[in-house]
Amino acid sequence: MSFTKVALYPATPTTVRGTYTKLSASKEKIVYTNGKTVFIRDVANPALGIAYGGHVQNTTVARVSPTGSYCASADASGTVRVWDIVGEDQALKGEFKAISGRINDLEWDGESKRIIAVGDGKERFGHAFMFDTGSSTGEIIGHSKVVNAVAIRHQRPFRAATAGDDNLIVFHQGTPYRYDKTIKTHTRFVQDVRYAPSGDHFASVGSDGKVFLYDGKAGEAVDEFPEGHAGTAYALSWSPDSRAISTSSADTTVKLWDVETRKATRTYALGTGLQHQQVGNVWNSPDTIVSLSFSGYLNVFDRRSGEKGPVKVLHGSQKAVTSAISNPTAPGTFVVGSADGRVLSYDPTGEATPVGGQGHTNLVSGLACTSDGKVITAGYDDFVREVEGSSFTASIFSTRSQPKGLASTSDGTVFVVGVDAVEAVRNNQKVAELRPGTGGPTSIAARDPLVAIGFDDHKVRLYDWDGKALREVGLLEANKGAVSALAFSPDGLKLAAGDSSGKVVLYDVPKREPITSRWSFHSARVNALSWTADSQHCASGALDTHVYVWSVRKPLKNIAIKNAVPGGVNGVLWLSDARAEEGGGRLAGTGADAAVKVWQVTFHV
Template identity: 45%
Template sequence: MSAVLSSIYAAAPAATRGQGVHLDTDPKGDNFVYTNGKSVFIRNIAKPEIAREYTQHSCNVTVAKFAPSGYYIASGDERGNVRVWDTVGDEQILKLETKPISGKINDIAWDGESKRIIAVGDGRDKFAHAFFADGGASCGEIIGHSKAVNTAAIRQSRPFRAVTGGDDTTLVFSNGVPFVLNKIIKDHTGFVQEVKFSNDGDLFASVGSDGKIFLYDGKTGDKVKELSTAEHGHSGTVFALSWSADGKRLVTSSADQTAKIWDIETSGVVNTFDYSSSGSVNGQQVGNIWKGDALLSLSLSGDLNYLDPSTSQTSRIIKGHQKGITALAVSEDKKTFLTGSYDGRVMSWEFNDGEGHPLEESSHSNQVMQLVGNGNEFISAGMDDTVKVTDISSKNVAVISTSALPRGISASDDKTIVVATENEIQVIQGGKKVDSLAVGYNATSIAINNQGSTVAVGAQDSKVYVMSLDGTKLSTVHTLAKNRGTISSLSFNPEGTLLAAGDSAGKIFVYDVATGEAKIQRWVFHTARVTSIAWSPSGKHVVSGSLDTNVYVWSTEKEMKKVSIPNAHALGVNGVAFVDEDTVISAGADVCVKTWKITHH
């Protein structure tokens, strides 16, 4: 058997309140790039469901920028590392790894020849460094800042010029190459958030926490004008700016929850895009890109807003998770799947177009523990001590209090729901708790067979307690004791005759439910806690995911026959399922959902 990555449903861009996000596009304007966690994501602008992921950083990535050639990306992380890597093909070959400053990288700028890079951030001994993309040798000195530098830009044609801006409220204008200090500009009265040159290099613009927008001569650094004195300007921090291709307009994104397009000649606002209807800080606009006809502004919530200047309307919004995905379920009709994340958000996704839809009423106030698809409804359990049952068609939501942390949930075909809390097993029918059974062990996971007759409860004592369910009454039948770690995931086969039990040691046993015999004992290749197990429709295969970042697809007919998908999700796999006999879906802490085509040899 073998597996091939079929699709990636990418994370939304990471965003932190009070900080801007530096987005970028390739030179053709086909793709844009951003970061979330330890990953860099490249997505197609017209078809954002087409995505690629780069996962070679060992800590959180803070910024990524395309080289003007389009062949390389330079990405920086919170420890001061910059990696330059190939974007052509799937190998993502590393060209250079260097540590230009001893602290978080805030921004990266390439020169127009794709030869030189300036990286800026919050270092201990310096805040910026200019170096060659080939080899990492210095190509000048960026000096003049006394605090962290937030942004950098290089004029794309000769004579080269560089400008940086930071928390010291100043702009440093440097001649190049090699880069040397020309002048320090002190027009801003707040943090400088972003600087960018126009495409022809005649002008550069700066924006900051003071809400100001200044224009400067691209060759001399002399101030040309201030845009922010215009009527209908921003009333809060301006986090980001981008120029139009012809250099006659620019777009700005602000904490006042608007994005605005400015006319350079008239110094006036041409368009305003308002996102304040969200009723919270999530509507703050923290980043943007403008390349050709593609004009996007990023919300603090991670929403990517496609702006239409001809109507001053948002033509499209791409939504996603910003925090690690902790739960996954596939709908019975296999047309949609559901995800829950660390921050409590629940979303529905269409397989055919990759669009994510937040389900606000179904979301939780804390981490989503588990999701289960069941006919025309799905069930979610959260760390807010509730189970929610959502009707997929009507979106009606029933909320059931569990009075304790739900460690696991499961549902049968007749819509009986079982919930495991630490010392109690609860039975829910018709949207109400109808019975419960106190247990003398710490329950950690639970499963009910499709027929609704048998319940399995995993425990911290490494045992699985098999129970019969008669109506609403539970009674223990026998105990399964082959596992050697806390039982972390349970799943019945479609017929309800076999039970797969994964544990904290990374081992999976498959038991005969009737006899308690361990039918399969050699699925031992995970090296950390098994987080999720699911059976294929035929019952001939089982998929498992683990904190070890790996996914395995196992054969129940040939015990040692398996497919290994190493490093499926950086930081760990939290959910797996079969879409059909030949397609597996997985989700993880890298905030991604991925589908894999399985070939059964």
């Protein structure tokens, strides 16, 4: 048995209110950060993503070297890691402590040899160093407050410009880099500064909404672009031919500017409200611009089109994925819920679509799919909601306590696991309630007519559901920890039960006894289980970041997908009708890093 990674569907960038998010591009791919992970995303194909999880602190910015061989990424602790993006193992080239605080931006020079990192350091606000040795290549000085951005001229003679919260731009000559002059054009925080690819000019934007142009060699202010933004301008980027600039603003607009005439040639309005504020920007190809909404969605604009808005919007989870389920009525599709209450549907190509309508306001703790294709969701806002098509319906049920999980039966009944009870809901009405006398319910699974409920006393209790009440018919006691995940096999004859100790016990349902307790390679709580269509293999995902695929016929054999999801696995699901006689199938895993990874699993080598 073996596996190969075939796809990665990236998360969307992290956004913070009132703060910009740095985006960059390399070979028509965009580069950004989310949590402790760096993502390199292909705009055209969502499956061709790259994820790097080598940081121990939250990442803040990442940029690929001009040669395209290495990526430099920085985090909130002031650490810069340079790693290889050509090889699959993403080998670390070097790790350097640039400043003693959060790094807000970094930039490579045109020779892919030197890096300048800037931010909120306690001893200094910026540092210039060689990417391979870490040796200093000058001083980045002149600011009295946090530095927000840095830009380097890629042609010799090298120049660098830094922008900060002291409303200043500091111009440096190099190399080695040394202070040259202070530029006082903006009246409020300077949010971004970027050099044109030609090196002839650089431009800046700030909280005053203004856009300024400067001479690239001398650092002198050339002109102000008239009629800037009505709100904070967070980001700018240059077209590859250095003839145009795009800017993104909190006024929810993206503007394209002609550098020669200093006039706005196109203004895209994205809507109203906080979620539509534009907080990041990068020119992805000669005619394509990507702007980031505060919601985390990436808006793709094509200046050749006559569209008044984006030609495409790239979606994905922005926070940790907390639950996932495949949709049996639409093969290859699946639905995920995240820690911020969002629910997204993925199609077989990996394109994500957010579920519209009034959704959850807090963590999505459970998903279930009914026999007619409806998706039922539960959240920490204490509501159970219904999804039909691509939108939440008006149907809603208020739970008596915070829901922990969901399961459904063919008669349309949805079972909601609460803190001390299990509620049976049909047509948004409670039809039954179970209050166990001992132990608190922790997990649930259903396979007509049985409902299995896991408890924190390490036991699984089986109940018969007749449409009106739950009647206990069996007790399973081989687990060694609180039962955290349950899954019936499709044939209904087996039940997999994962617990907080990392063990997965396989039970024989008719005999009410364990088949094997040797599925015990996880070292932390099991969060998710998923069976193949032929009931011969079961996948498990756990807090230890690993995914295992277990065999019923050969319990001692398994496929170990180590470090599958940094931070922990919260969902595993088979995307294809995986069967042993067909040799395997596609398995997806998702969790703390908000991305979805897909592997081709082969049962027979």
